[in-house]
Amino acid sequence: MWSASKDHSRAQRVFAPFFLAFCFIGWCASCAKDKVDISASPNCPDTLSFNNVVLPLIQENCSACHSSGNGTGYTFTNHGNIAASADAILGSMRGEGYQLMPQGGPALHDTIIQKVECWIFQGKLNN
Numbered sequence: 001m002w003s004a005s006k007d008h009s010r011a012q013r014v015f016a017p018f019f020l021a022f023c024f025i026g027w028c029a030s031c032a033k034d035k036v037d038i039s040a041s042p043n044c045p046d047t048l049s050f051n052n053v054v055l056p057l058i059q060e061n062c063s064a065c066h067s068s069g070n071g072t073g074y075t076f077t078n079h080g081n082i083a084a085s086a087d088a089i090l091g092s093m094r095g096e097g098y099q100l101m102p103q104g105g106p107a108l109h110d111t112i113i114q115k116v117e118c119w120i121f122q123g124k125l126n127n
């Protein structure tokens, strides 16, 4: 049906408004999704610095219990051991697939978690 040019133009006239409506709905849905589900497409305008952003936030929120394993099995002190556990770190911050961290909660603010997500998304740079 789409290959016949007569049908084609008729179909275009009939379906164009629906097509535009669907685009609009899709556009609205994608906006709403960005706000709720940061895993869908991380919003990372800048290149995150490991040394200035990620390491300090780990030190502030996690090092009390993870500076030398402390019996937890996880040591977060430098780029090497943080990058190696990056997925576990992000998962635990979200409480997805891992125990929620910091242990006992509350979960860190989304803006902090998003920084870790962006750093991973950008290739776990040592910068």
Ligand code: HEC
Residues within 6 Å of the ligand: 058, 061, 062, 063, 064, 065, 066, 071, 072, 074, 088, 089, 090, 092, 093, 097, 098, 099, 101, 102, 103, 108
């Ligand atoms: C108050 C102490 C404490 C703080 C703060 C803390 N953790 Fe933990 N964490 C633990 C303990 C204890 C365990 C081991 C729990 C167990 O094995 O039952 C653990 C386990 C983990 C695990 C493994 C969880 C699993 O399900 O296998 C990860 C990953 C982790 N922590 C990441 C983090 C990150 C990232 C932070 C900072 C946002 C953090 N932790 C802050 C105490 C803490």
